[in-house]
Amino acid sequence: MRIGVIGVGFGTTVHIPAFISEGLDVVAVCASRKERAQEAAERFSIPNVFTDYRDLLNLENLDAVSIVSPPSLHKDMAIDAIKAGKHVICEKPFALNQDQAYMMWQQAENSDVTCMIAHEFRYASARMRTKELIDEGYIGNLHMALVNLVNGPKDGFKPRNISNRDHAEQGGGFLWALGSHYIDCLRTWFGEVSSVSGQVHTHFPERTDPANGQSLMATSDDAFTFTLAFKNGGWATMNGTNAAPFGSGGNIEIYGNGGTLVTPHQGNGFNPPPHGILFGARNGDDGLKKLEIPKRLESIYDDRDDRLGPFRLLVQEFIAGVSGGYSPRPNFYDGYKCQQILDAIRESSSTGARIRIPND
Incomplete structure (x- = not known):
């Protein structure tokens, strides 16, 4: 599975190391500041660097995205990713309010992609x-x-x-x-x-x-x-x-x-x-x-970070969901209820x- 990561804070300490450890191909990274995205790309040998998440979504043969941006950006990024046919892992907090969360859940519910929230x-x-x-x-x-x-x-x-x-x-x-x-x-x-x-x-x-x-x-x-x-x-x-x-x-x-x-x-x-x-x-x-x-x-x-072990198990569930055509728990419904x-x-x-x- 080819995945892109939007956000380089928690994205570089937990998401990217977990994806690599679980055999995913991290092919792109995106950050608002290009130098931070470039630094992450060099650290993890990621071939594509973006400052606009929409350009990342247009990357050829991209299967999934991980959204590790500030919560104020989650709704648009998640909905755009789902519309683009990408499987999604979205960090918490899920959204700014329950109205946004409902929109995200409904978009996922009416799609054929796997969507999970990172409550590892x-x-x-x-x-x-x-x-x-x-x-x-x-x-x-x-x-x-x-x-x-x-x-x-x-x-x-x-x-x-x-x-x-x-x-x-x-x-x-x-x-x-x-x-x-x-x-x-x-x-x-x-x-x-x-x-x-x-x-x-x-x-x-x-x-x-x-x-x-x-x-x-x-x-x-x-x-x-x-x-x-x-x-x-x-x-x-x-x-x-x-x-x-x-x-x-x-x-x-x-x-x-x-x-x-x-x-x-x-x-x-x-x-x-x-x-x-x-x-x-x-x-x-x-x-x-x-x-x-x-x-x-x-x-x-995983002694690199206490959070990596549970997050890697969540990634394993995500991979199974993509293969099986379903959204494992915790999914976007759980994000909405939270x-x-x-x-x-x-x-x-x-x-x-x-x-x-x-x-x-």
Whole structure:
């Protein structure tokens, strides 16, 4: 499969290395700044360099694209790629709002191409095992899930140059960057969400204009909390921030009427390498014990980046989907449902109301 990559940040640290490792032919790279695209092309021996994604889409014999651009560009890029008959992997955050996400999902739904969203956290070993155990009835009926993700600079906050991720209106913020991954996991484990409440906050808004050194203010969040009520019963609450010096990392705790599951994770949201850690206990046990991660669920261990192993498993699913003519999960429908919840959290934060989520 011949694939082009649009975006060279996360695109060069995870996407391109994963594609090459899984046998895809990366034939083109695109970035708004030609020197960055050229640098990536030289690093990975990619033959074609573009600054306009539409020129990349017109490349002869191109089969697929990976969209790793800022979220404000995702809708047009994804829809244009699908119209051009290209298979698509789109990074999260999926879109700027649920209206855009719906358009992207519908375009994919009415096409013959494979479309996935890059929620690779689904493919972390401990989280895949968590899904299996929940489906097997390990915890019984869900009562509640508690999620914490707390990190921050050890030397305190110092204003940095402003960027796209500092603007909420451009899809920036800790909620969309990492909270979206957890929303996807929670939906995977417990089903559709019926209502949402939440808050977002910016503790350290100070930024610097790199052009003149003047002070600017970020509008994106660096802290959030939300509670999801599930259609099938039970709820999940998450607290997240990247503005907590000496933050302790995080934990996922799942409590049901039949048992408990606990899996720790690092400050970047990933389970400790290589395959994560999972604890559990069922009614009648003496206490929590470490649970085995079956070899069949072990992520590929890739010491270049913690995220590469799960992402390579997602790429394997993508390849299977292209071969089989379907869109594996997480697909663009999952991106749309996640975006509904993200929008609802922000709406709840601004109105103080609990927001109902429509279910198809």
